[in-house]
Amino acid sequence: MRRKIVAGNWKMNLDWKAANELFQTLKTIRNEQVEVIVFPSSLYLSAFATGENTTLKIGAQNAYPKDNGAYTGEIAFSQLKSIGVSHVLIGHSERREYFSESNEFLKEKVDACLENGITPVFCCGESLPVREQKEEVTFVTRQIEESLFHLNADELKKCVIAYEPIWAIGTGLTATSEQAEQMHLNIRQYIAGRYGAETAEHISILYGGSCNEKNAKELFSCPNVDGGLVGGASLKADSFTQIINAF
Numbered sequence: 001m002r003r004k005i006v007a008g009n010w011k012m013n014l015d016w017k018a019a020n021e022l023f024q025t026l027k028t029i030r031n032e033q034v035e036v037i038v039f040p041s042s043l044y045l046s047a048f049a050t051g052e053n054t055t056l057k058i059g060a061q062n063a064y065p066k067d068n069g070a071y072t073g074e075i076a077f078s079q080l081k082s083i084g085v086s087h088v089l090i091g092h093s094e095r096r097e098y099f100s101e102s103n104e105f106l107k108e109k110v111d112a113c114l115e116n117g118i119t120p121v122f123c124c125g126e127s128l129p130v131r132e133q134k135e136e137v138t139f140v141t142r143q144i145e146e147s148l149f150h151l152n153a154d155e156l157k158k159c160v161i162a163y164e165p166i167w168a169i170g171t172g173l174t175a176t177s178e179q180a181e182q183m184h185l186n187i188r189q190y191i192a193g194r195y196g197a198e199t200a201e202h203i204s205i206l207y208g209g210s211c212n213e214k215n216a217k218e219l220f221s222c223p224n225v226d227g228g229l230v231g232g233a234s235l236k237a238d239s240f241t242q243i244i245n246a247f
Contacts, residue, residue, distance in 0.1 A: 002201065002202065002203065002204045002226050003035050003160075003204045003226065003227075004033055004034045004035065004204075004220075004226055004227050004247055005034065005035045005036075005037065005160065005204050005206055005226060005227035005228075006034055006035075006036055006037075006227050006228055006230065006240075006243055006244045007036075007037040007038070007039065007059065007087070007121065007162075007206065007227070007228070007229045007230065007234075008026075008036075008037070008038045008039060008230050008234025008235075008240055009039045009061065009089065009092070009229060009230065009231055009234060010038065010039060010040045010041060010061075010234060010235060011061070011094075011231065012041065013041075013235055014040070014041070014235065016043075016044065019040055019041065019044050020044070020047070022235065022236075022237055023038065023040070023044075023048055023056075025237040026038065026055075026056055026237060026240065026241075027055055027056060028055075029055060029056075029241055029244060030055065031244055031245060031247075033247055034227070034244050034247055035057065035227075036055065036056050036057065036244055037056070037057040037058070037059045037086070037087050037121075038056055038057075038058060038059065038234070039058075039059040039060065039061050039087070039089055040058070041061070042060060042061065042062070042075060045058060045060060045080070045083060045085055046083050049083045049084035049085050050083050050084050057086045057087060058084065058085050058086060058087075059085060059086065059087030059088060059089065059121065060075070060080050060085050060087070060088045060089070061088075061089050061092070062075070062088070062089065062095065063075050063076065063077045063080055063088050063109065063112070063113070064076060064077075064109075065077070065105075065108040065109045065111065065112035066112075067112075076112075077112045077113055077115070077116040077118055078116050080116070080118065081116045081117060081118055085118065086118060086119060087118065087119045087120075087121055087160075088109075088113050088118055088119075088120060088121065089121050089123060089162075090106055090109045090110055090113065090120045090121065090122050090123065090147075091106045091109075091122050091123040091124060091143070091147065092123045092164070093123060093125055093164055093166045093169070097166075103142075103143055103146035103147045104146065104147075106122075106147040107146065107147045107148075107150065110122065110147055110148060110151070110159070114151075114155055114158060114159075119158060119159070119160060120158075120159045120160070121159075121160045121161075121162055121206070121229065122144075122147065122148060122159055122160065122161050122162065123161075123162045123163075123164055123208065123229070124140050124143040124144055124161065124162070124163060124164070124187075125140060125143075125163055125164035125165050125166050125208070125209070126139045126140055126165060126166060126167070127166045127167055128166070128167035128171070128173070131165070131167055136165075136183065137183070137186050140163070140183065140186070140187065141186070141187070141190045144161070144187065144190065144191075145190075149194060153195045153196070153199045156191070156195060156199060156203065157199060157202045157203060159203065160203070160204050160205075160206065161187060161203060161204070161205045161206070162205070162206040162207075162208045162229040163180070163183050163184060163187060163205060163206070163207060163208060163209075164207075164208030164209055164229065165179070165180075165183070165209040168209040168210055169208075169209055169210055169231070170210070174210065174215075175209045175210075177215070177218045177219050177221075177222055177225075180207050180209065180219055180222060180225060181222035181223065181224055181225060184205045184207070184222065184224035184225050185223075185224045187205055187224075188200045188201075188203070188205060188224055191203060204226040204227060205224060205225065205226055206225075206226060206227045206228055206229045207219050207225050207227070207228050207229070208228065208229035208230075208231075210231070210232075211228035211229070211230050211231075211233065211243065212230070212232075212233040212239065212243065213233060213238075213239040213242035213243050213246070216228060216242070216243040216246035217246040220246050220247050227247075228243060230243055
């Protein structure tokens with residue numbers, strides 16, 4: 001059975017006081033039906049992941065696919081594992097665009113993530129020009145194929161996929177629940193074509209296109225939408241709690 005997941009990507013936001021206050025509030029959430037993950041700044045990971053937290057899972061926004069070495073400024077998956085980090089975002093649109101992370105490099109990250117027993121939250125999604133050319137399915141499935149399809153079925157089942165239509169993030173444009181459901185269905189069918197229906201039905205696929213407290217219930221009611229990767233709305237305890245409870 002697919003897990004219902006709500007994940008909050010804090011990105012490069014919140015100073016220590018604000019981040020800690022938000023985290024302490026979110027720790028009080030009780031919803032046994034939903035797996036809740038927060039992805040704070042790397043500065044705060046050790047404080048949150050190694051504390052007395054029993055309700056939230058802690059994820060990192062990024063990591064480097066080498067165990068150790070002269071990689072100034074980078075963080076290894078093994079280091080994250082050692083402090084209790086359970087998830088890592090891989091392939092977020094901002095990492096792809098601003099830091100030129102290729103599908104091949106993301107493949108290395110996926111492997112390092114799984115080797116260290118951490119769950120990859122693999123992000124994929126298309127820009128507006130790609131969608132306008134009606135190439136969105138080909139584009140997204142290529143991202144998945146080139147970074148994930150070297151895995152065997154058991155390895156793939158350990159991954160979470162987050163679909164983020166880049167054109168609907170911070171642009172004023174909004175993806176409808178029908179558009180979100182259709183892409184999630186396309187992704188699941190594409191996985192089924194390679195690995196079989198049982199594997200495809202095991203993998204949670206999250207929606208990451210400006211999910212908020214107003215549209216979460218409608219999105220989460222879609223058959224192939226298993227939760228959300230939330231950006232701005234995850235920075236406010238009230239709105240994030242509403243999204244969690246939208247199931």
